[in-house]
Each structure stands twice: as C-alpha cells, then as structure tokens.
Amino acid sequence: MTTDPLGNARFITARADRDVAPRFSTEVDLDRPRSQVTAAVLRATAHGVYEARIDGRPASDSVLDPGWTAYEWRLPYQEHDVSDLVASGEGPVRLDLVLGNGWYRGDLGFAAANANYGEVISVAALLDIAYADGSSQRITTDASWSAVASDTTRNSLYDGQTIDARRRFDEGAPLGVREVDIDRTTLFQQSGPPVLRHEIISPVAIWTSPSGRCLVDFGQNLVGWLRFTVQGAEGTEIEIRHAEVLEDGELGIRPLRAAEARDVFILSGNEDSFEPTLTFHGFRYAEVSGWPGELAVDSLEAVVVHSEMRRTGHFACSEPLVNQLVHNSVWGQKGNFLSVPTDCPQRDERLGWTGDLAAYAASACFQFDTADFLDDWLADLLVETAHSPDRGVPLVIPDVLKYADFPADFSMPPWAAAAIWGDAAIWVPQALWIAYGDADRLAAQYPAMKLHLESVERYISPTGLWDLGHQLGDWLDPDAPPDQPGAAKADPHVVATACLYRSATFAAEAATIIGETEDAARWAELAERTRTAFNAHYVDGGIVTSDCATVYALAIVFGVLDDDDRAFAGARLAEIVRDADYRVTTGFAGTPFVTWALSETGHVGEAYALLLETGCPSWLYPVTMGATTVWERWDSMLPDGTINAGEMTSFNHYALGAVADWIYQVVGGIRPAAPGYGRVRIQPVPGPGITWAETSYASAHGTVSAAWRTDEGGFALEVALPDGLPAEIVLPDGRVEQVVGGVHRLTAAH
Template identity: 40%
Template sequence: GDQVFAPGWTSYEERIQYQVYDVTSNIQQGENVIGAYIGDGWYRGQLAWGPNNWAHYGRKIGLICQVEITYQDGSKESIVSDESWQGTMDGPITMNSLYNGEHYDARKEKIGWNKYGFDDSDWEQVSVSTESADKLISTQTVPVKRIEEIKPVKIWKTPNGTMVADMGQNIVGWVKLKVNGPAGTQVTIRHAEVLDNDGEFYTANLRAAQATLKYTLKGGGVEVYEPRFTFMGFRYLAIEGFPGELTEEHLTGVVIHSDMEPTGTFECSNPQLNQLQHNIQWGQKGNFLDVPTDCPQRDERLGWTGDAQAFVRTASFNMNVAPFFTKWLQDIPIAQDSAGIVPFVVPYVMEDFRASAGWADVVTIAPWTMYEVYGDRRILSQLYPAMKKYVNYVQQSAGDNCLWEGGSVFGDWLFYKPELKFWTEPDGHTDPDLIATAFYAYSVSILANTAEILGENEEADNYRKLFLNIKKAFNKAYVTPSGLILSDSQTSYVLALMFDLLEDAQRKGAVDRLVQNIRNRGNHLSTGFLGTPYLCRVLSDNGRA
C-alpha cells in the first residue's frame, strides 16, 4: 500500500498493530517473492533527548508476515515468515533515524533483490522470535501516508555561500532528490524551519536532531532518491555536494501525515485570521503523525498529553480525528501506573513519571471531547476505568480540603512573560495550585457526566457531590465574594468561568475583570497552554466576544 511508517507507534510492550493489504494485483504468473525493508523507527531508534534514549523497546527489529491465498478451486494456502526466510544488513540504507535522518549509498543497492532468481547465497538465515503474538492487534487508526508534493519557490546562495532552497511552506515529511552525477558523489541535504537574522541556515532549535540526508550516487544516469525511515519538519533545505546546477526540478517536498479527512473550514475578511487558521491546519498535519506530538523537527516529537488535550477540540473541527484519537487513547491506560498517575507523554518513554494538572487530565478531557463531537459512547466506556483511576489518585492527593496543592508541574506553560527590560509590566503568571484544583474539578465534572451516560448513576451522584465540594473549596481559597481571583491573571478567570467554579453572584465581576485585563494589555493575551484554548469561548459564552 501507500502507507509509511507501518506498523505505527503504540505502547509496543503491550500493543503492536498489524496491517492487512489486498496484494492480488501484485501477484504475477509463476514465481513470486516477498521482500521488505526494516528500519529502526520508534522501536529501536532514538526517542526524546539525552544520550540513553535509544532502543527503548528493544534492540532486535523484525517482520511478521502472513500471506493468505485462496485459489480458484476454493482451496487455501498460508505463507508465513519463518526460519526459511533470509535477510542481510549489507543494504544501501547505512543509517536511519527518525530524528537524525538517513544515509543511502546507491552503490550498495541489490538489483533485483525482491525478484525471483536473485542470488541470495551471501544472505543470512533469519532468527525466529520467541515472543508471544498476544501483543498483536488489528490496526485501529488511519495510516500515515504521502499526502501531497510541493516544489521549491526559490533557490539561492546565502551570504556565507550555503546553497538553500525554500519550499515556501513549513511541512513535515522529506525531500525527494533527482540527481545525475559520477559514482561516489555524495549529496548532503540538511533541513531547517527558519533562517537567522542574517539570512543564514538556522538549526539551533533542532537541538541534537541532525535532520540530515546523505545520498551517495551509483552513477550511470538520472537517480531519484527519497528516504524510507525518517521525517523532518522543515521549510528550508541546505544542499551540499550537488553535481551541476541545482534547480527546482531536482527537489520535491513530500508531505506526510495521518490520513485524516478534512471536515471544518474557516474563512473571514481578515487576512491575518485566515493566515492563523492556515497555520493551525498545517500545524495539525505536521504533528498528527500516528500520535499527537509536540513538535515534528527537534529531538523530541513525543505524544505530550497536555498538548493533545489543549488542541483536541480544534483538531476535531479541522479534521475527522476519531480513529486517530481512539487509537492513541488506548495507550493511556497502558502508560498509567497502578496509583492512577497519567504521565507527561504517551506512549511513555521518559524517566520522569509524574502527573501534572492539564496534562494528566487528557484521560478525561480527550475522551469526553470525542464523545461530544462524534457521539460515540464506546470511547467513554473504554477509558472510564482509567478516568476513575486518575481522579481517585488526585482525590487522595488533595485530601479532605479538596485542594490539589503541588499538582501542577508545568503551570500555565508558556504564559506571557515580558523581557527583563519590560518587567515593570505584569506577566501572566497563574498560581499553580489554583490551576491544579481547577482541573481537578473539571475532570470530576467530566467523570460525573461520563458515569451518567454509561448508566453508573450512583457513581455519577458521588462525583457530582465531590465537584460541589471542590467548587466550595476553590471559592474559599482563591475567590473573593465580588469575583476577584487570586493571581488576577487571564488564565485564572478563564478556568474558573469555563469550569463552572464560581457562584452566580461572582460571575459578572470575574468576567468584567477578565475583560479589563485584556484591554489593559492592548487586547493581547497573556494566557499559556491551559488558558488559551478556553479564552475566546469564555468571552463568547458571557457576551463579551
């Protein structure tokens, strides 16, 4: 098929997806051969930053294959991967890494390697894994595919002499190279999202990710290369070693992402808002590559839970993300520990295992959003035990006073903080304990609604009583009778209003103060990750949009 990066990324220690393809059209009369390239991917490759984040799931990679044949007379035959299969490590792909790129030496290509009659006498017999097949599950999501191709809009030399191509759009995928030159010539392509202030190639934001392709020519005519086992987030390319004059004909950007159907559009008379929506859509494409990631370019690209819950409602407007999130959400209970903690990233590949308000709450917010948008109760039923487990953990942490103190690791991440020279201007800081308690209340209210939908009426009543107790404690600790809130930040008012944590008599004062705060900043936001998604809705719901 046209799928890339199969079998996708799941919590491999518990779940590995298998794919089913109709290969009838590939079968030829006579002898046929099955061949496959196998790369490091998420299983054996680097995940996250640091020196020890290789081979998180294991060092041995492999293939499981089963061909089911039904003959015209109705008889059937199965061909399976077993000890009779052969393989070699001496192929043209000499290095592959999701973060660092791929090295390909065309001189090492095995012509006809996947055709009948190829001499594989120097190949080795494969070893057969003894692992159980119980981890295998059918594919539960849409595949990652090649979606479109784009051409460079400009090629030039920077002031220091670097040959740079501008694709005109920040994309996620790779570049397809067309080249003709002598054998042994090596073309190097580096990737970047931006140029620096001097117009030079800039890669510092990639941190340790090399994001580099190296292609060694075999010679003898026009060669076309594109990688198999890496992807980059980029707009600009730096090309070294290209033989001859480089033109737009030689470079093609290949856009990849999970194959989600577009469902929502937005357009208005304001060009800036239209550009914002354009950027949001491309940001979703680039970060929805089998899991919802935080970034597609640096040495991270992980399924950060806070990013996912903050964006899930917008994502479901832009595209049909039901299969995408349904698959990813199944990995949350696997990542969750026995106490109920939901970690920062899913699948879990980090050493730091803590819960943080607004991140761990993905276990309640994302399934509930899926239900609100698509009306499918199954995702609520599947995640309900994990939702309860998490809320019970927070309840124990908060204790009888119903305040989740110390529950926010990241706070309102990336809230507005002025530069040192402007520190006379107040920043957008919100008390972390206020944030934690607000999200605690919100998850409890979601859990109460979920329990009612699933027919767990007694549990629904208990969670509603708990919500009222949290609301009372929140008011006592953080809110004045007139509606002023501790921290006096935009996010503090947004969360309190959005999560129904204020009494009716307090709402008008809180809304007025929020609007005043925004106007005092010249109609600018000071919210971060957790406040921004709800700000416009809160203003709209209260007649102040």
C-alpha cells in the same frame, strides 16, 4: 481460544549494524498458476518500522508501518490486499521486508534521554493466497528467509537516513537471520488510520546563502521528506539538511537540538531515485550540498506525510491574518498527527505530550475527522496509565520516557498527577463525544477517566483543593523567562483545582451516559466539593487568586464561579486584557479559554481585539513574521529575526493554536447542540475588525455551513443544513429561529 492473526509467522531479525536497515527476502513457487489467484492478503507488523514489497512493488501506500504504540501491550498489525500484485506476476512470488529502527529503537526523547523499547528490532509477515479451485497457500516469515543490508545504511527518525544507490546493484554478504520471541497477545488489527503521503510541494525559491550554501524554500513548514531522481558520478554524495526557519540568512538548526535531520544520498552512476521513507523531518527550508549540476525548482519535491484524516472544518473571513492563523493551525495538526499526536515534529523530542492535546483536542476535532486516530491514542493512554507505578496518566503517551537514560545532571520532576496533562484522559474523550457522539467509544475511554481522577484524589488536601504534588501549570506563560517555561503568573494549584472541577463534572456526565450510576454520583460529589473549596479558598469578592487572565478564563469557562462572581470575573478579565494592550498573557492552560471567557461574559470587543492584535505576544504576531504553522512560544522568533534563546523553541507546536475552536464556533458560528452534531446551533457573534466570515463543517449528518456579513444595512446570515438536521439559529439581536434542514437567510439590525 483466540487465533493468532499472524498464524505461524515468526518474528525475525538480522545480525546487522544498528544503523543498517536489513532487507529480508524469500522466493516461493506457488501451488497454482498466478492466473488462478483469486485473493491474496498480507498481514505484517514489526518492532521497528517495515516496508513490504511483492515482486519489487510496494504492498501498500502506507509508510512507517506499524506506527507508534505502547508496544509492551499493543502491537498493531496491518492487513493489505495484495491480490493484484500476486495475480499479475509470473513465476515464483518474491517477498521483501525492509526493517528500520522507527520508534522502537529510535533513541527517543530529549536531553540525551536515548529512550528505546529494546535493542532488537524484528518483523513478521504472513501472506495468505486463495485459488480459484478453493485451495489456499500460506507464506510466512521464519529463520529460512535470507537477509542482506538494504540500500539504507543509516536510519533514524531524528537524525535522518542515508541511502546508497550502489547497494541496489551489489547486495553484499548475507546477514544471519534468527527468530525472536515476542508476546503475541499484544497483537491486534490496526484500528488507527495509516500514515500516508499527502500533498507534493515544489520549491518556491532556490538561492545561495551568505556562506555560499544552497538553500531551498518550500514556502510551507511541513512534515515529511524530499524526493527526487538524479544522475551523477558514482559515489557522489548529496547531503540535505532540514530546518523550519532561517537565521542570519542561514539554516536555523539550533532549535533542532541534538537531532541531525540530515539525509545523505550516494549515487550509483546511473539514474537514481531517492525517497527516505524510514525517517521524517519537520521543515520549510532545506540545505543541499553535493548536487551534480545546477539545482532547479523542478529537481526535487517535498512529500507531506501524516496520518490519514479527512478534512472536515473550513473557515475564511475578511481578515487575511486570521485566515493564515487558521491555515497555520491546520498545518500544525497535519504535521503533528503522525501516528500519535506529538508536541513537535522536528527536534529530538516528537513525543505524545498529553497537555498539548488536552488544550487542542476541540480544535482538532473540528478541522479533521480524528475519531479513529484519537481513539487509538486513548487506548494507549489507558494501558500506559494502568501500568504506571501510581496508576496516573503519564506526561507522554506512549510513555517511552520510562526508558530514558538521562545524564546525571538532568532529572525529570516526579509529576505523578499533573493538571491539564493528566486531564487529557478526560478532556480528549470529551472533545470526541461532543464531535462524534459515540457512546460505545466513550465507554471504552471511561476507565482511563476513572484512573485519572482516582490518582488525583491522592493529591487533594483536607481543604478540598488539588494543591499537593507537582504541577506544570500555565506552561509557557509569555511573561516567564525563556529558561523557566513553568514560571507562570497563575498559581498552579488554582489552575489544577479548576481543571479538577471540569474533569470531575464531565466524568460524572460520561458515567451517566454509559450507565455507571454509582460512579456518576461519586464524580458529581467530587465536582461539588471541588467547586465549594475553590470558591472558599480562591475567590474573594470575585477576585480569583493570582488575579491574572488564566485563572479568570478557567474559572469562567469551567463554570466554577457563582453567578455574581462570574460577572465580576468577566469584567476583571476584560480589564486585564485591556491593560495589556490586548497582548496575550496566557500559557497552555489559559490560552484555549480566554477568548471564550470574554465572549461568554459579554466582552466580545475585547475578545476580538485580543484575537486581532499583531504585537508580540499575540496569535497574529507569528503570522506577521511569516509563520505557516503555530509556534511553541509566542516569540519563538524575536522581532529582529533571531530565534528565541530558550532550549524549547519549536515553530510547529499546535497547542497555542487552540483559539481556533473559538474562531470556528464564535466567529464562524457553528456549534454542536447535541453530541455528534445531531442538532446544531448556528450562533455567530460578530465583533469589531471582521466584517464577514464563512464556515463549514462536514458532520456525520452532512455538511453544515454558515456565512455572515455586516455592513451599513445590518447583519445578514445564510445557513445551509443537511436534510432533516434540526438547528437553532441565534441572531446577534437575540432572536432565535428553530429550523430543520435546508437553506435559511436571516437578517438583523446592528
């Protein structure tokens, strides 16, 4: 029999306005003096987001608990050690729980989807106290708790938060409290990392816009909120609006679509401190109105918020624009790895689009330790897929869009099984396996792989091609019209069939690793049938149907082509890249792989030229325009400084930053030669335009670093390895050195 982790704690709600964040409280006399407390643990969770305080002090450093999951089947509870808080006070213990809408009642989605898990938010908590004499005491939530409206009178992840400091002195009338029944089998102890405050960033400039508005620049596109302490006349309202960019000298709010991204702070007349922790914004710029007196750079600060992740990968090279591109990738990941891996953090969307992560997972795993974060998300992917009508991977995880109430003039196409998006069920575990080598987690992730491939099998035609059903294809091809992001050059079925081959191939490998031998044979056979069909129907003398960069990149990197055709395809891809004057011509599907396809077929010069191009569209064009995160579109901002007219125009979307994986492994030269970096390959491939690079990766075995430079004297490489770690060092002249641990310095001629 399973013990309920929250014991007899009841989920409670209050009869309050939908915008109000109620504050639940209880005050309890302890059975023993506080000095006799030896341990105290608080367990809590919510349908919504909660903040717990003991005697007015925060119970933990985490924010936006319990985060966002597939609430129908998985509701994490948090366990906080509050021993010091309970033991250090005097008299009765006071517990407060503030409850916000969060993701549960967040009106989530786009195009007025207003998707919610339910209309009743609730919170439950249990405080276990142990005393020196061996006795214990338990305090739990129930209908006897009191509730009032907190100082938060409006809270929405998209629209922002209103905090009325006057309510800190006048709590107002009590709110009715009642208990709520939920499915307690959904409870589990939180396995993903908490959401925490990280960097604190001060303004770099404050000025008056052409229309007379006060604007603040923090110098970095970030995710979080503003925090400050101020004093002014009672009832004064300070309004802060947030945006990622400026347009015509004013706050560029059009890309936010329906999201207000607006916080309001009402002063009490005393010195008031404000921090809107029941929302978050994606922004670099803020517009401040109503500030009492003169706003100075030390008046307020930006708090960076994201899930806890240890930084593992670092890179620097001789080209500052590439360094900024890597910086942008890192900050894009930080901003979008907030409870779940989202597409963007600022507009009325912020959803866990599977395709974005499928493209980016390898880069993400090098930059940060994402093992726990992505494993937790994949657990949501499994339950959402298992419960979806066709047992196919939804486009977003958690799949809140199943609750969308789209207006009559908007409809979502029936993407029952979509290449790249659905392939996240396999590509993300593949990235985790390569980065961390955890076979137990691979086994836990395998059922979703199987569900995905079985759902795809229904859309394979008698030809053996995945050419039935709807596809998103090479999404955001730069040659597509702004209002038709799916109108790519690459045939979506060519893309889908190549992706199926990659997925079936790794599923066979995964099944072998975890001992599912029958499945391994099944997926290996599917892979071979797919490969045969691809070559029979889509390849003619090395020319791949659609004859564009994306199809060649996928066919080469996924290993679909025969050797002769692969060499031809590499040469053809290089020709396409040259003919485009090294401007990017790929979308979501091709972008992570195009430089890989070039360098792996011997066209290193073209790969470097593609990376280093600064004209639009290119990876470095946004950098030249001042970007500090990766953009959704290659031209989210046009060269004249105006914002792209498309409805989808975000300035913090990590997917197109997936080239970072190639930068780390090929330019930087650090590659895993065995799962979890149990063995490494150091193989930097220098190319024109970059004369030195330094890369490091903090693996489970210790930090691996590689630094190389070229000059008139040739190529010089220095490698540092943890003790006992075997490595294969491949020099540009083809020489291979087998080493174990230590520092190694090698040279090669040009």
